[in-house]
Amino acid sequence: MKAWRLTMATGSLEFADVPAPVARPGSVVVRVEAAPVVSYLREYVAGRLPDYDPPPDPFTPGTSAVGVVEEVGAEVYGLRPGQRVVATGHYTSAENVAEPAQALLGITAPPGSGAVLETWRDGTFAEQVVAPVSTVTPLPAALDGIGGAALIGVTRCLVPYGGLLRGRLQAGETVVVNGATGGFGSAGVTVAVAMGARRVVAAGRTRAVLERLSTQNRVVTVALSGDVEADAEALRRAAGAPIDLGLDLVGGAGDPESTLASLAALRRGGRQVLMGSMTAALPIDYTGLMMTGKEVIGNFMYPRSAPGRLLELVAAGLLDLDGIPTEHFPLAALREAMDRAAHSGAPLVAVGG
Structure with a gap:
């Protein structure tokens, strides 16, 4: 498959042929329809965000995606191939400890959670991505016929939704x-x-x-x-x-x-x-x-239940994603998408398809 590969040590970002991913226990492979490009990605790729702790080199950046489940791994019970889903970037480990590890997959991890990115190092700027099941949410039936580019606004809404829930x-x-x-x-x-x-x-x-x-x-x-x-x-x-x-x-x-x-x-x-x-x-x-x-x-990010609850607001007609202006680029045009996303007042920029 095709994927963008970033080597932070040299600042090299290349669109390359890489082996297709294989689902492992507790994960699914998602074929990406659309993946959002954060406004700071150009600065991140250039190494100008020193507070960020990226995955080990080389890796595929990218946080979230709308797509279709291609394959399920062992210990996956509720997801199935062919199911349309949202894969979100915020991961929190399921351990019953006071401060479970967390990370923004494909981007960074806070102090003490770097090992998460060694396990889940690759993000969504690829034709397919392996995603831990705790970050994957099926689309409600009412949304299943809507394209990924039209639904990608959900990923931008998740962050403020988490803040409003916390408040x-x-x-x-x-x-x-x-x-x-x-x-x-x-x-x-x-x-x-x-x-x-x-x-x-x-x-x-x-x-x-x-x-x-x-x-x-x-x-x-x-x-x-x-x-x-x-x-x-x-x-x-x-x-x-x-x-x-x-x-x-x-x-x-x-x-x-x-x-x-x-x-x-x-x-x-x-x-x-x-x-x-x-x-x-x-x-x-x-x-x-x-x-x-x-x-x-x-508050940092959102609870694990937030993507499903937010999607239900969209399905019920309460959250109008037309209020989130979006521009879509082909996956191969990530560099152009990064430049567009960096502009002040730019719409939500996504790549894929």
């Missing part, structure tokens, strides 16, 4: 999404609407994206100025009601102002979930946090 979003609550003009942030706006938020305040700095988000039902937008007090007041005013939950997905910010504005705008007892990639320290007002009873919650 305990309830139907009827009011939400602020900070970083709403980024890829994951804009998806978070759409997901919060699907989960029944009374109102979603999309906060960001790219006005063209804010204008697009404002066309969704129950969504209002705020263009942030960088002034914490003024932005907090603008968020409260736009919400029109006490703000229950803040989902922070700001990407690569060098200052904490927008995060602090979102936190300040919350009602007493409100919850702020941090899932972005801010590079600056976050100064917290200790007394203010204590007196207001607000929660600040760090």
